[in-house]
Every structure is written in structure tokens, then in C-alpha cells.
Amino acid sequence: xxxxxxxxxxxxxxxxxxxxxxxxxxxxxxxxxxxxxxxxxxxxxxxxxxxxxxxxxxxxxxxxxxxxxxxxxxxxxxxxxxxxxxxxxxxxxxxxxxxxxxxxxxxxxxxxxxxxxxxxxxxxxxxxxxxxxxxxxxxxxxxxxxxxxxxxxxxxxxxxxxxxxxxxxxxxxxxxxxxxxxxxxxxxxxxxxxxxxxxxxxxxxxxxxxxxxxxxxxxxxxxxxxxxxxxxxxxxxxxxxxxxxxxxxxxxxxxxxxxxxxxxxxxxxxxxxxxxxxxxxxxxxxxxxxxxxxxxxxxxxxxxxxxxxxxxxxxxxxxxxxxxxxxxxxxxxxxxxxxxxxxxxxxxxxxxxxxxxxxxxxxxxxxxxxxxxxxxxxxxxxxxxxxxxxxxxxxxxxxxxxxxxxxxxxxxxxxxxxxxxxxxxxxxxxxxxxxxxxxxxxxxxxxxxxxxxxxx
Amino acid sequence: xxxxxxxxxxxxxxxxxxxxxxxxxxxxxxxxxxxxxxxxxxxxxxxxxxxxxxxxxxxxxxxxxxxxxxxxxxxxxxxxxxxxxxxxxxxxxxxxxxxxxxxxxxxxxxxxxxxxxxxxxxxxxxxxxxxxxxxxxxxxxxxxxxxxxxxxxxxxxxxxxxxxxxxxxxxxxxxxxxxxxxxxxxxxxxxxxxxxxxxxxxxxxxxxxxxxxxxxxxxxxxxxxxxxxxxxxxxxxxxxxxxxxxxxxxxxxxxxxxxxxxxxxxxxxxxxxxxxxxxxxxxxxxxxxxxxxxxxxxxxxxxxxxxxxxxxxxxxxxxxxxxxxxxxxxxxxxxxxxxxxxxxxxxxxxxxxxxxxxxxxxxxxxxxxxxxxxxxxxxxxxxxxxxxxxxxxxxxxxxxxxxxxxxxxxxxxxxxxxxxxxxxxxxxxxxxxxxxxxxxxxxxxxxxxxxxxxxx
Ligand SMILES: Cc1cc2nc3c(=O)[nH]c(=O)nc-3n(C[C@H](O)[C@H](O)[C@H](O)COP(=O)(O)OP(=O)(O)OC[C@H]3O[C@@H](n4cnc5c(N)ncnc54)[C@H](O)[C@@H]3O)c2cc1C
Ligand SMILES: Cc1cc2nc3c(=O)[nH]c(=O)nc-3n(C[C@H](O)[C@H](O)[C@H](O)COP(=O)(O)OP(=O)(O)OC[C@H]3O[C@@H](n4cnc5c(N)ncnc54)[C@H](O)[C@@H]3O)c2cc1C
Numbered sequence: 079x080x081x082x083x084x085x086x087x088x089x090x091x092x093x094x095x096x097x098x099x100x101x102x103x104x105x106x107x108x109x110x111x112x113x114x115x116x117x118x119x120x121x122x123x124x125x126x127x128x129x130x131x132x133x134x135x136x137x138x139x140x141x142x143x144x145x146x147x148x149x150x151x152x153x154x155x156x157x158x159x160x161x162x163x164x165x166x167x168x169x170x171x172x173x174x175x176x177x178x179x180x181x182x183x184x185x186x187x188x189x190x191x192x193x194x195x196x197x198x199x200x201x202x203x204x205x206x207x208x209x210x211x212x213x214x215x216x217x218x219x220x221x222x223x224x225x226x227x228x229x230x231x232x233x234x235x236x237x238x239x240x241x242x243x244x245x246x247x248x249x250x251x252x253x254x255x256x257x258x259x260x261x262x263x264x265x266x267x268x269x270x271x272x273x274x275x276x277x278x279x280x281x282x283x284x285x286x287x288x289x290x291x292x293x294x295x296x297x298x299x300x301x302x303x304x305x306x307x308x309x310x311x312x313x314x315x316x317x318x319x320x321x322x323x324x325x326x327x328x329x330x331x332x333x334x335x336x337x338x339x340x341x342x343x344x345x346x347x348x349x350x351x352x353x354x355x356x357x358x359x360x361x362x363x364x365x366x367x368x369x370x371x372x373x374x375x376x377x378x379x380x381x382x383x384x385x386x387x388x389x390x391x392x393x394x395x396x397x398x399x400x401x402x403x404x405x406x407x408x409x410x411x412x413x414x415x416x417x418x419x420x421x422x423x424x425x426x427x428x429x430x431x432x433x434x435x436x437x438x439x440x441x442x443x444x445x446x447x448x449x450x451x452x453x454x455x456x457x458x459x460x461x462x463x464x465x466x467x468x469x470x471x472x473x474x475x476x477x478x479x480x481x482x483x484x485x486x487x488x489x490x491x492x493x494x495x496x497x498x499x500x501x502x503x504x505x506x507x508x509x510x511x512x513x514x515x516x517x518x519x520x521x522x523x524x525x526x527x528x529x530x531x532x533x534x
Numbered sequence: 535x536x537x538x539x540x541x542x543x544x545x546x547x548x549x550x551x552x553x554x555x556x557x558x559x560x561x562x563x564x565x566x567x568x569x570x571x572x573x574x575x576x577x578x579x580x581x582x583x584x585x586x587x588x589x590x591x592x593x594x595x596x597x598x599x600x601x602x603x604x605x606x607x608x609x610x611x612x613x614x615x616x617x618x619x620x621x622x623x624x625x626x627x628x629x630x631x632x633x634x635x636x637x638x639x640x641x642x643x644x645x646x647x648x649x650x651x652x653x654x655x656x657x658x659x660x661x662x663x664x665x666x667x668x669x670x671x672x673x674x675x676x677x678x679x680x681x682x683x684x685x686x687x688x689x690x691x692x693x694x695x696x697x698x699x700x701x702x703x704x705x706x707x708x709x710x711x712x713x714x715x716x717x718x719x720x721x722x723x724x725x726x727x728x729x730x731x732x733x734x735x736x737x738x739x740x741x742x743x744x745x746x747x748x749x750x751x752x753x754x755x756x757x758x759x760x761x762x763x764x765x766x767x768x769x770x771x772x773x774x775x776x777x778x779x780x781x782x783x784x785x786x787x788x789x790x791x792x793x794x795x796x797x798x799x800x801x802x803x804x805x806x807x808x809x810x811x812x813x814x815x816x817x818x819x820x821x822x823x824x825x826x827x828x829x830x831x832x833x834x835x836x837x838x839x840x841x842x843x844x845x846x847x848x849x850x851x852x853x854x855x856x857x858x859x860x861x862x863x864x865x866x867x868x869x870x871x872x873x874x875x876x877x878x879x880x881x882x883x884x885x886x887x888x889x890x891x892x893x894x895x896x897x898x899x900x901x902x903x904x905x906x907x908x909x910x911x912x913x914x915x916x917x918x919x920x921x922x923x924x925x926x927x928x929x930x931x932x933x934x935x936x937x938x939x940x941x942x943x944x945x946x947x948x949x950x951x952x953x954x955x956x957x958x959x960x961x962x963x964x965x966x967x968x969x970x971x972x973x974x975x976x977x978x979x980x981x982x983x984x985x986x987x988x989x990x
Contacts, residue, residue, distance in 0.1 A: 178873070178875065180775070180874060180875035181873040182874060183873065203777040231718070232717075238724070238727070239695055252966055254964070254970070255964070255967070256967060258944045259942040259943075260871035260872060260873055260942070260943055260947065261871065261874070261904055261905070262683055262871050262903045262904075262905050262944075262948055263946065264731045264948055264949070264950050264951075265944055265945055265946050265955075266951065266959065266989065266990050267728060267974055267975075267990065268727045269970060269971070271724045272723060272724055272727065274724065275720045275723070280723075291779070292778070293777065295777070315636060318636070319636070321749065321751070322748070360818050361818025361825070362818030362821070363817075365818070369817070415716035415718050417637040417639065417715050418636060447716070447717040448716050449716070486715040487714075488716050488720075490719070490721050491716065492720055495720075495721055506721050507722055508711070511710050511711070511712060514977075515722050515723045515725070517977055518974070519723075521970075521974065533722065
């Protein structure tokens, strides 16, 4: 049998296969900390469903691992190369195949960038609702494979809620179509939902049919600055108690504000120790904003009367609040979610954990969903850290996970398990549930070639 | 080995087991046409998870088929008894175990009636969004097992979108917990989604954690009477083109109006040949209604300026528009969905099919979702019909399915495949997809005891 590189080259043509060291290194990791650095044998940049099928078949025939990759913006290591693997990039399959403004649906290739789909939809008064903060970079295929959340998911739901149908290449190269082109459909088991969030371990997503929602005509943005982080978290609950559903409810702590100021020259940290950013939308946007403002003020917030443009600029900053640093083993971003009522308690625990273990902490949260992104890190001196600091970081991370679980939370609200969070999965899910998942994996991918060592 | 009835009686106590003919007959069928009438051997009315586990284990040990049953309001035959089966009724497991107004979640036993959960949630300004027209009778467990839709799903999503976590008894009696208590969570594969809509073939749902939504403070209802059915369907598309999202958008044809008049003494049919009933809700309800009214009028509707109470009464009537007849082999309700843009075409085709095959037709539709419930029937003379009429009915049904599929539709938007729609499933789903589902079934239920011959 030819080796995998020769086979791929002959099947797909040399222009789609890269084996040069620079490309291999560029496609070796996503934006997550790396536990086990591996270079792929080759990178395939597929341009068609047939390319994907040929790649899968070549790997299947040789038992070579295959790691699907969108934009590589994942932060759980789902797209990290595994040993001896081929990385299959879907980035060139970036066509919007159909956008039907009357059906309010679109059919896209997996490599379409989230923001590009939204731009195309906006021409028709429509939007693709799930908007991860990475929406200008990440792909719809990657969003589907991670069941990405985002800012406006509090009101509009996560990726799963917008996906109607999928085209998937299975581990043996078979192409299947799941789901329905209609808004609703319940024929048979929900295979579409099973592939959503499966992080490239059950099949390669090569086509996505999505439902579009109406682009709101009106948007109101409220910036509420609080004297401390816990009061800001309490503000989220107060809005809930008022039974008003904002489209966006984002929480930023002091560390996040300081970082935004650093990067953008803003003066957020001077205005408060924590910011709750709320956006209402639709026909009721103004009335909702009017109902929310006094609730926030009553909780101790300074509620700005920004012009909408100015407040929207803050949302734009928030979308970039991960900053420019890529997580690594010294700097780990988490993705826990807790039941909403525990938000304030959890935020207090995070602050206590950081202090106790003497590690740095900043937090942003999709607070409407109870989904928090604490980042814990330790400072490097001369690009090195001592073992004690590493141990403290590890302990802080473990503690933050344990506390979230004890509150009825989850270890991952939207980023996925990938490679990095595998060590915590057993704390959340009991053995019979994990075993069921292993058996589903075995059913779809008996040889275990699809993204081994990830997700489950 | 003891026989199944002795075993169940000894394990659960006699008060939970019924074998008398009246009970067996009452639990033999749901509200769908019956293709293969069977009496169960016994009916178990479980009162606890342990009862369910004991029942499943007893059946598993003897290879006895087990048919789960909520309220038996299903209209696809999912709860019809299969040969020699035990029917496991969950109706006595009807406690709301937890309703947390701050978390905006509830945990319920499967037998809780949808309307009861909604009443309890309303005390806290909350609602359980999925509202099948059967909400006053059907159970949350049955809603989950069928992934029920409903009136306000156009805006708020189907059952799947409100279910966060499940407790499920598997085919070997093991109890598992899937999902998360938080609004978002992506750890591992979406087993919750796999059980939702699986019609009792993969496991018995014994606990459901749901997300609640905010009860809208304001509701506006618009009744638009049209001179014909097609213009009314066009009204649905016109509202979509205006990019306004109502909570409810229900379409009734002349036959449905006449039937409501018969039952309730109303004068709907005199007011128009078709009714489009639209409800907007939330802070934008009035503005949305104001945007919708001229759009409907421009399409030829007489838009009523009803007092809200009067228009809401129409919605209440619509919730009962199935009337009192139970479907049988002479009267079959369908549940197709088509892409929204095809609504008018499909409605025209339905009328043509009924005329061509000389069968009766009435249609109600959750039109916002493109989900239609045509009912075709033939009149009985002296409680008998001739073979020719039956053949015409069958041909009309088959044609209406074929046309929906050709338009990119589905054979079931919300009712499920059950037993009755199995004959059409192969037209919608290709063999590799069906085979995957069979293998998933085999994985969860190797002996095939859970609701055999249904759903897939
Ligand atoms: C600045 C920043 C902000 C972010 N904000 C958010 C946020 O708000 N919400 C959120 O949910 N995430 C967020 N993320 C994480 C990340 O962007 C998402 O997980 C995103 O969905 C990944 O898309 P991608 O195209 O980059 O996929 P990749 O990182 O390339 O891959 C992600 C996973 O999907 C698999 N995969 C990719 N494409 C396919 C395919 N076609 N078929 C099968 N499997 C495939 C990969 O194997 C991998 O397991 C953020 C990341 C960054 C860097
Ligand atoms: C007047 C009327 C109006 C209706 N309107 C709608 C509507 O608007 N939208 C809609 O979607 N449906 C509608 N239906 C259909 C029906 O009400 C729904 O399918 C409902 O979800 C069934 O609930 P049930 O409790 O009656 O379940 P059943 O009919 O008892 O069972 C339905 C299916 O679920 C399985 N099942 C039940 N409980 C469990 C459990 N705990 N674990 C595992 N499996 C279980 C059964 O085996 C069966 O396959 C309507 C029916 C009627 C009669």
C-alpha cells in the first residue's frame, strides 16, 4: 500500500496537500494549552466533499488518525494534532451554497466564517444567531463541531438551536444527510444533534443547513458599572427576577476592564470595578431597556446613558476581550457554567480561590446563561515559572472546577472538552453515561481514526 | 421463572398492576389510527423510579416488550400496544420535584401534565414554552418522547429546546442522568437530545429538567379572516418578509372553521373562508401587532380589531380545533412540514389532492413553522365505507406525503413516526441514515424490548 502522503497526493493533487514544516507547525495546535504536542504528517486543505471523502478513505485504509480543523480558534485543544495524524482543514470549503430569505434558511460549506454568513444574511434582514466572540474568525463547521455559544445566545440559543440539517462524511467515507430543511422535524432519532458538539470524533461535517432569525431593527445597549464584581453578578439575577430577557448580558471583572484599557486605550477601569453590559433588541428594545435601568441602579450600578453607538462600542470591545494572548500551560481559560442563582456565590468563590492560591484571575461571563470564562494565570519571569507556581495554578484550576460542579454546574458551557478538559470529565459524568458515549463513538468510528483522544 | 404478571405483582404490589379487560383495552391504543390492534398482557402504573426499573428488569429478563405511555394523546400510534407487551404508564409519577424561580428551571416527573407545570411556573412569572394543543392532557414525559411542538414554538422553540437534562431508565434497568442543570453545557455527546423524540424506543424517561422562559407581560392577538385559504397562507409569508416574529401564527381553513362553529356555536365560517391567528408577546407586543396588521390587510385580510379577550378566545378555540373525533383508519391527521416559502404552494396542492381523490379535507397549521396538520377523511355510511373510498383515502394520503417531500418537507413536524408513519419513513430518509438509527437502537436496547416496531 502506498504511504498516506503519496496516496493523498495522488488522490487529491499536490496543491491540496502540505507537508512543509511551517504548515505542519501552523496546523499542529489550536488556541488551547497543549498537553501533548504533536506535528501532523500532512495537512489536507479540502476543496470539496469528494476531497473529504478521499482523505477519510485514505486514512481509514491505513489506520491513520484524522483531525478535522476549521479556523483553529478552539480553546479546548479539540483541533490539536494527535500522534501521526493527518489534519484535514475545511477552510477552503467556504461557500454559502444557498441563502433563502423566504425560507429563512441557509446552506453553507463548513469553512464559511461565521461573520461572513451573518453579513450575507443581513442583506435580507436576517441573522445567524449564534455569535461566539470569535465570530470574525471561526467557521460554521467548527461552531457546529463545538456547539458554540456566544453573546446573544441568552435570548437566541446556541448553535444546536440554529442547525436544521447536516451533511456528514462518516469514518468509512460514506456521505450522509441528517435532519430536515424545515424548521421542525422529528422523523427518527436526532442524529443532527448527536453530531453537533461531537468535536470531529463522529464524522466530518461537510455541509450545514441553518435557520436564520430576524435581524432586530432596534438595539439598546446599557453599560452598568459596579463598585465590585459580586454586585455586578447580582445585577444579572435582578434583571432575571424582573423577567426581562435581554439579547446579551455580559459581565466583565476589573481585570478584564484593565486589560481592555491596556489594549484599546479606554478608561473602563476608572469607571468601575466591574461592568455589566446588557443589550436588548427587537420591537420591545426600548421598553425592555427602560425596565432594566432602574433595576440595575437599585443594585448599586452607575448606569450610563451612553448614546447607542458608544455603548455598542463597548460590546465590540467585549467581543475582543480575550485579548491577544493565546492560552498556554501558564494561562488557562475556563468555561464553566453554573445554575443562574449561583452566579454571585461562584464569582465570590473564584476570587477566594485566586487569592488562596496566589494566582492571577480575570473573568468574563456570558452571564445571562450562567456561563463564565475565568482565566487563571501565573506570571513568567524571564519566560520561566517555578514548579511551585505551576502547582498553585493547577490547584486553582481544579478547585474552580470542583466548586462549579458542587453548585450543579458543568465544566464546559460552550468550548467543549477537546483534549484539555478530559481530565475533569469523569468528575461531571458518571461511568454508565461515559460508557454509552464510548459505545456510540465505537459505532460511528470502529477503528477510532476520527480525532482520537478528544471529547469523551 | 415466574411469568411476567406474577413477577410484576410480587415486585410492585398488586395495586400498580392491572390485568382486567377494561384497563387493558383503555391502554391498548393512543389517539392514532390502529394498524395492528393488540391488547397488552398487563398495565403497570409506576409510582417511582424503582417501579420503572423493576418493570424494565422483569420484562428484560423475559424478553417481554414494554410500551411506555404518558397520557396516550399521541396521534402516531407510538403508544399503541405491541404484541404480548406490558404497557408502562407513567401517569402517576406526576410530581413537580423542584421549581426554582431564580435558576428559571424545573425538575419534574414524567407524568406531570404540561398545563400543570405551566400553572406552577406562572406563579413565578415563568412559563414552560412548548405548548402542544394537547397541553391540558399530555404529559411532559410524552412531550419529551415525541419532541412535541405547539403553538408558540414559532418563537420559543420545540420541546428539545427547553430540555436541559433527563433521568432515563435504560433497557437493562440502569438509571442514568444526561445533560446539565445549567442553561448551556457541551460536555460529551448530546445524549439528552438523542432521547428526546425517541418515542420510548431507547429508554424510559423518569425525570426531566427543563428551562423555563419568562411569561410575557403583554400579549396581542390578531385575527385575520381571508376570502380563501391560499391568501391566508400567503399572509404568513408576508409577516415573515416584514421580519416580525410572532409567538403564535396559526392557520385554519374553512373546514376547520366550520367544525369549530359546530362545536362551539361560533360564527367563524361566516366571517371568512380562512383564518390566520397571530399572537405577539413581550414588551414589543403592541408594536409588533401594529406592524403586522397593515401587512395582513394588504394581502386581502379583514383584520379584526377584537378586544384582546375576544381574540384570545379564538386562540383557545384553536387549541381545541382537533375537535372530539379520534383518528381512525377512515380519518387520518397528518403532520407534514414544508419550507416556509412553499406554504402557499402546498396548501394549493392539498386542495387539489382532496378534490382529485374525492376525500374530505380540513387543515390547521402551526404556520409560522411551516408545519401543517391536514386531516383527510371519508364519510361512513351506516358505519361502513366501501373499498374504493378507502383506496382513495390511502392515495390522497400518499400523494400529500410525496408532494411535501418533493418540496423539501418532512413527513412529521412534531407528532413523531410512531407506528402509523413508518410506511413513509423510507421515502424521507435514505438507507445509511436508517441503518445508523437501527444500530443506535441496538446499542441501547440489544434485545429490542422497548416499544418494538415504532419510530425508526
Ligand atoms: C477570541 C476567541 C473568542 C471565543 N469566543 C467564544 C465564544 O464566545 N463562544 C464559544 O462557544 N467559543 C468561543 N471561542 C472558541 C472557538 O472560537 C469556538 O470553539 C469555535 O466554534 C471554533 O471554531 P473553529 O472554526 O476555529 O474550529 P476549530 O478550532 O478548528 O475546531 C474546533 C473543534 O471542531 C472540530 N471541527 C472543526 N471543523 C470541523 C468539521 N467541519 N467537521 C467536524 N469537526 C470539525 C475540530 O476537530 C475541533 O475538535 C473563542 C475563541 C477565541 C480565540
Ligand atoms: C387534541 C390534540 C392536540 C395535539 N396537539 C399537538 C401539538 O400541537 N403538537 C404536538 O407536538 N403534538 C400534539 N398532539 C399529539 C400529542 O399530544 C403529543 O405527541 C404529546 O407529546 C403526547 O404526550 P402523551 O403524554 O399523551 O404521550 P403518549 O401518547 O402516551 O406517548 C407518546 C409517545 O411517547 C412515548 N412515551 C410516553 N411517555 C414516555 C416516557 N416517560 N418515557 C419514554 N417514552 C415515553 C410513548 O411510548 C409514545 O411513543 C396533539 C394530540 C391531541 C389529541
